[in-house]
Structures are given as C-alpha cells and as structure tokens.
Amino acid sequence: MAEEKEKLTIVVFSGDLDRALAAFILATTGASMGMEVSMFFTFWGLNVIKKNEGGIRSKGLMRKMLNFMNRGGSRRLKLSEFNMLGLGTWMMKRLMKDINYPSIDDFITMAKDMGVKLVACTTSCGVMGLSEDAFRSEVDSMAGAAYFLGEARNSKVALFI
Amino acid sequence: MAEEKEKLTIVVFSGDLDRALAAFILATTGASMGMEVSMFFTFWGLNVIKKNEGGIRSKGLMRKMLNFMNRGGSRRLKLSEFNMLGLGTWMMKRLMKDINYPSIDDFITMAKDMGVKLVACTTSCGVMGLSEDAFRSEVDSMAGAAYFLGEARNSKVALFI
Amino acid sequence: MAEEKEKLTIVVFSGDLDRALAAFILATTGASMGMEVSMFFTFWGLNVIKKNEGGIRSKGLMRKMLNFMNRGGSRRLKLSEFNMLGLGTWMMKRLMKDINYPSIDDFITMAKDMGVKLVACTTSCGVMGLSEDAFRSEVDSMAGAAYFLGEARNSKVALFI
Numbered sequence: 205m206a207e208e209k210e211k212l213t214i215v216v217f218s219g220d221l222d223r224a225l226a227a228f229i230l231a232t233t234g235a236s237m238g239m240e241v242s243m244f245f246t247f248w249g250l251n252v253i254k255k256n257e258g259g260i261r262s263k264g265l266m267r268k269m270l271n272f273m274n275r276g277g278s279r280r281l282k283l284s285e286f287n288m289l290g291l292g293t294w295m296m297k298r299l300m301k302d303i304n305y306p307s308i309d310d311f312i313t314m315a316k317d318m319g320v321k322l323v324a325c326t327t328s329c330g331v332m333g334l335s336e337d338a339f340r341s342e343v344d345s346m347a348g349a350a351y352f353l354g355e356a357r358n359s360k361v362a363l364f365i
Numbered sequence: 366m367a368e369e370k371e372k373l374t375i376v377v378f379s380g381d382l383d384r385a386l387a388a389f390i391l392a393t394t395g396a397s398m399g400m401e402v403s404m405f406f407t408f409w410g411l412n413v414i415k416k417n418e419g420g421i422r423s424k425g426l427m428r429k430m431l432n433f434m435n436r437g438g439s440r441r442l443k444l445s446e447f448n449m450l451g452l453g454t455w456m457m458k459r460l461m462k463d464i465n466y467p468s469i470d471d472f473i474t475m476a477k478d479m480g481v482k483l484v485a486c487t488t489s490c491g492v493m494g495l496s497e498d499a500f501r502s503e504v505d506s507m508a509g510a511a512y513f514l515g516e517a518r519n520s521k522v523a524l525f526i
Numbered sequence: 527m528a529e530e531k532e533k534l535t536i537v538v539f540s541g542d543l544d545r546a547l548a549a550f551i552l553a554t555t556g557a558s559m560g561m562e563v564s565m566f567f568t569f570w571g572l573n574v575i576k577k578n579e580g581g582i583r584s585k586g587l588m589r590k591m592l593n594f595m596n597r598g599g600s601r602r603l604k605l606s607e608f609n610m611l612g613l614g615t616w617m618m619k620r621l622m623k624d625i626n627y628p629s630i631d632d633f634i635t636m637a638k639d640m641g642v643k644l645v646a647c648t649t650s651c652g653v654m655g656l657s658e659d660a661f662r663s664e665v666d667s668m669a670g671a672a673y674f675l676g677e678a679r680n681s682k683v684a685l686f687i
Contacts, residue, residue, distance in 0.1 A: 371679055373675070373679075383539075383569055383570070384539070386569075387537075387539055387568065387569060387686075390649060390671050391671055391674075391675065394670075394671040394672050394675055395675055397672075398672060398675060398676075400675070400679075445570075446541070446570055447595070447596055456588055456591070456592060457653070459588060460588060460589065460592070460653050460654070460655075461653055463586075463588075464652055464653065466652075466653060521678075521679040522675065522678045522679050522681075522684050523684075524537075524684065524685075524686040525686060526539075526686050
C-alpha cells in the first residue's frame with residue numbers, strides 16, 4: 205500500500221529540440237513504467253516550457269533584449285546539430301510527423317497527463333528576468349537547485365540533459 | 366557466487382568525437398573495475414556505431430538525404446568544439462596517437478572484448494530510417510527507452526553524455 | 527558519529543560558461559545541504575580550472591598550438607549558445623552581476639571553502655600536454671576515470687555536465 209514509487213529526475217539544461225525530445229521520451233517512458241518523474245528546466249531548457257504566443261515582459265533593457273533574441277517556446281526549438289539555417293530542424297519535424305511521432309507540445313500534454321512534474325528553475329529565472337507568467341500553464345512550480353538535489357538524491361535515476 | 370555485479374549505464378546521445386571518447390573511457394574503465402556496462406546509443410550518438418564503409422539504405426527521399434548528409438561512422442566524428450573545419454579534430458587525433466591513445470575503433474574493440482553491451486535506440490532508428498544493417502557488427506541489439514530505464518534504475522551509475 | 531555523508535559527484539566535461547555555472551551551483555548547493563561533493567574536470571572542462579594568467583608550458587609544437595588557441599581560464603569561458611562574438615556572454619555576465627550573482631571565480635572560492643573537491647582528469651591532461659602547474663591553486667589533485675567511477679558508484683547523485 206504505502207510502497208513508494210521509484211523516482212526519475214531529469215535536469216533539462218539544454219534548449220535544443222533533440223535534447224528536449226530525449227528528455228520527454230525518457231520522462232514519459234519512466235512514467236509509463238510506474239516511476240514518479242520530475243523534470244527540472246534550467247538555463248536554455250527554460251525555452252522548452254515558455255509560452256509560444258505573446259511577448260515576455262521583463263525589466264531592464266538588457267533583459268528585454270535577451271528575452272527578445274532568446275525567445276523560446278516549444279515550436280521555436282532547433283536541433284543542436286544539423287540545423288542548417290532551419291532546414292535540418294524542419295526536416296526532422298517532418299520525419300517525426302511522418303511516423304506519427306509526438307511533437308514537443310504533444311509530449312508536454314502526455315507528460316502532464318501521466319503525472320510528470322514540470323518545474324522551472326528560480327535561479328535561471330532570476331538571472332534572465334523571467335517570472336511565472338512567461339511559462340505555459342502545464343508548468344507546476346518554480347524551485348531552486350536545492351529542490352532538484354533533494355529529488356535527485358531520492359531518485360533511482362537522475363540525468364543531466 | 367550469485368553476487369551481482371554493479372552496473373554502469375551510459376546514454377550516448379552525442380555524436381561528437383570528444384564525448385564519444387569520454388563515454389568509451391568510462392565504459393572500458395568501468396568494465397575493468399568489474400562493473401557490468403551497457404552503452405545505449407541514441408540520436409546523434411548512432412553515428413558512433415554506424416559502419417564506416419558503404420552507403421546506408423533508407424526509404425524516402427528525406428531520409429536518404431538525412432543519412433547522406435549525416436553520414437556517421439567512427440572515423441567521421443568531429444570535436445564538439447575547436448573543430449576548425451577539421452583541423453582541430455585532426456590535431457586531436459594526432460595528439461592521441463602520439464601518446465598511443467586508443468582511437469574510437471580501438472575502444473569499440475576493447476569494449477566488446479571486455480563484455481560491454483552496445484545497444485542502438487530503436488526510436489531514433491525509426492525517425493532516421495535506420496535498420497540494423499546500418500550498424501557495425503559489434504552492436505549487440507536494438508532497444509527502446511524502456512530498456513534503458515530498466516537498466517538505469519538497476520545501475521549504480523547512469524550517465525547521459 | 528561515523529555516519530557517512532551522502533555524496534554528489536559531477537563530471538565537468540564542458541568548458542562552456544553556462545554549463546560550468548550549472549555545475550558550481552549544484553556543487554555548492556549540495557555542499558550546503560551537507561553532501562560530500564567532488565567535481566571531476568575533464569576535456570574542455572579543464573579550461574574552467576586553468577590559471578587565468580601566464581602562459582601554459584607544454585611540449586611539442588602541436589600541444590603548444592592547442593594550448594595557445596584553447597587558452598582557458600575562468601574568465602575566458604563563453605556561453606554554449608547565444609555567444610554572438612562575445613556580446614551574449616558579456617550580457618550574461620552583466621545580468622549576473624546585476625543581481626549580485628557569483629562569478630565562476632567566486633564559485634570556485636565558495637566551493638573550496640565548503641569542502642568541495644576539485645579534481646583534474648589525468649587522461650585529458652596527458653592528451654593535451656597539461657601538467658599540474660597549468661591549474662589554479664584551488665585544484666586538489668589529478669586523477670583518472672577509475673577514481674571518478676569509484677566516487678560515482680558510492681554517490682547518491684552522479685551527473686555528467
């Protein structure tokens with residue numbers, strides 16, 4: 205009854221499409237295997253969970269510039285390699301669609317439905333001037349490195365992606 | 366007698382020469398320390414275990430293009446940084462040879478001899494249109510994310526490289 | 527009395543400013559939570575702990591060239607993305623200063639004060655022709671992959687960054 209689930213904790217540091225896909229494949233597979241999964245988005249990884257629509261409000265010229273140039277959002281992610289000015293990324297998305305493979309948006313919905321926790325890193329948000337309203341509604345909460353380590357040390361598997 | 370070996374499980378996501386080297390150094394060191402080691406190659410990491418010779422057959426124009434441009438094979442890997450149109454990669458290989466350091470090909474042979482399992486990710490293969498004959502003979506099998514997580518949660522150490 | 531501390535072991539493979547920051551945030555947070563933390567610097571990650579001042583002596587033309595072009599030092603690290611010929615990196619450093627966020631130099635001092643062990647990888651040093659005097663005084667020792675795996679398999683959390 206009181207048996208505890210095995211935990212899987214993933215730091216999503218990267219904002220690359222390919223690494224984000226790897227993270228969500230592992231997260232949803234872990235959840236389907238009965239694991240309790242947390243994803244902790246930090247630094248460029250925050251781009252994965254930013255809203256796709258609307259601007260991001262932040263204070264100060266430099267943060268405004270950063271958030272304009274580093275816009276983010278699941279549909280703006282690029283491949284870490286082979287991007288080729290967007291052509292490679294476009295091709296990869298087509299290849300995935302071709303075999304009915306889920307998009308990042310699909311994966312976020314699936315992950316939420318399966319109980320995966322999505323957490324945004326407060327420290328990175330502080331540096332980049334992001335507040336909770338920059339993120340999509342599926343994001344559960346904001347927390348710092350201590351939260352992540354607390355989860356990770358009680359996890360069977362902890363990965364940095 | 367029935368004592369179980371400690372496990373080391375490594376996801377090789379990257380197809381960069383330097384990261385592939387790190388993965389094989391850890392894998393062979395782990396095996397030499399008596400650990401049971403699995404390497405799970407996914408996404409760009411599949412390039413590390415593709416055959417060096419011969420073309421890769423895949424269906425559909427876009428997959429043909431992808432596998433032509435993203436050719437892979439242990440001898441075509443590049444440094445993640447400092448590649449400098451191939452000069453940096455060439456230098457690094459020379460420096461390694463200079464101190465009789467093993468190449469990726471040597472490492473694959475060593476790893477196999479030491480019982481390291483080399484597994485190709487079925488999901489990535491599906492997206493990229495790769496079948497088993499794209500890979501060198503040292504590859505043991507193909508398997509999905511559930512296989513990796515099953516290994517990882519019974520491992521002392523699981524790394525994402 | 528003899529209770530053992532939980533361990534956190536981090537491989538710092540990357541020499542990118544953002545990844546180095548993530549590594550030090552986790553290391554110092556882990557230490558503040560009472561964990562015993564080791565950081566194992568390898569490959570490009572060695573740049574993080576190289577001295578900022580003075581040249582690096584190494585033997586042979588090619589190693590001299592490598593260490594000239596791949597100079598390293600905490601103050602020369604760049605962002606993995608968004609570097610924009612240095613502008614993005616400069617912006618990020620300004621944003622961090624703006625909220626009184628520690629620099630890599632500050633983090634190294636903090637980490638040392640908290641008992642974090644900083645270890646340089648002997649293998650990478652061999653390939654790149656680096657000896658102990660290339661590194662800043664805070665570095666505790668040099669050791670190989672077997673040392674890292676020995677630590678990692680006794681750790682609650684082991685990450686590859």
